[in-house]
Amino acid sequence: MNDKPADVAARIADELAVCGVKLVASLPDNWLTSVIDAVDRDERFVHIPVNREESAIGLCAGAYMGAMGSAALMGASGFMTVIYAITKINYTYEIPLFLMLTLRGGVGDHHKHHASNSLYLRPVLDAIDLPYRIIEEPGDIASISRCYQHTRTFCRPMAVIFTRDLLRGHRP
């Protein structure tokens, strides 16, 4: 297997399946296209495209209370809209949540309008004490399972954050 976007996406899907994830709720980010396609085609998952990112937080919380593994997949900008939902639902009731985000505004992102994510994504995660791990290399994908299990052990959200180089290939 090489590290083309489709192969990376397939490895991410495999890792999610290993965790026991069944429900994947997503809103697209252009970098995530391959991952969303992989999950959508894969019969191991129920993929629910949502109208806004907060809906994904609600769906995953409810799935947890029904003993179904889940993941919320969204871009960095989408994550910035869900602070209320996470702090109210997941923190108040101590409901685990596994998030998969993009490191928008990071090195290699050529979209100037992600300057806000460059400045504030990680500070916001830190501000709400939401642990995260950045996934930069294909070899890091295996840590998804450990991060997912961390959410279940400590009844809290955790995020893995994918870089552009991982999802789309290295760009000068």
Place this chain on the structure above:
Amino acid sequence: MKYLDCFRALARARTDQIVVTSAGNSSQAWWAATRDSEATFYLDASMSLSTMFASGLALARPELKIWSFMGDGAFCMNPGMLMVERRMNLPNLTHFLVSNRAYGATSNAGLPNVGDNDYAAIARAMGLERVFECRALQELERDLPALTAANVAGHTFMVLEVEPFSDAEQKLEQPPFDGPELKYRFGRHIEARTDCDVFGYRL
């Protein structure tokens, strides 16, 4: 129809449904009508997400019937949720839109465009097929058998037009649970009703 009368009628008609309430008056009203401390998740700490929470639960546990309450204040914050509900179309989910035409949790503060909002029409426009509207107790009691019928195709959306809470009703007790206690009480009930393992260990 009076808000509490409506909820008491629903409580009488309830058989084994799991209930999810919302921020706003629905938690107070359901607690007043039932004192249910196990089979109801009082999702007070959420605006507009009770039916998404209920949808996740209904997807995970198709053997359970789920009722979910949401005020029209919450609904107006995220009406696109109906697109997701329509796509999921879960036959074991009923979405009750409790329309008091106000932000009930904030002392009945004004809701935008309140006179013209047609929630049933919004639902139908998004493709929902099982849409009910009730403005009086008699209508509710008439529709309840159809509402609770088994083996329906697709999920159900019911608009309950109710009067806002009175000043005295605003003082009704809130469900008294801390978040984690509610999670465990509810989760253990789900485990007891099914063969699932919510928390990774069973008592």
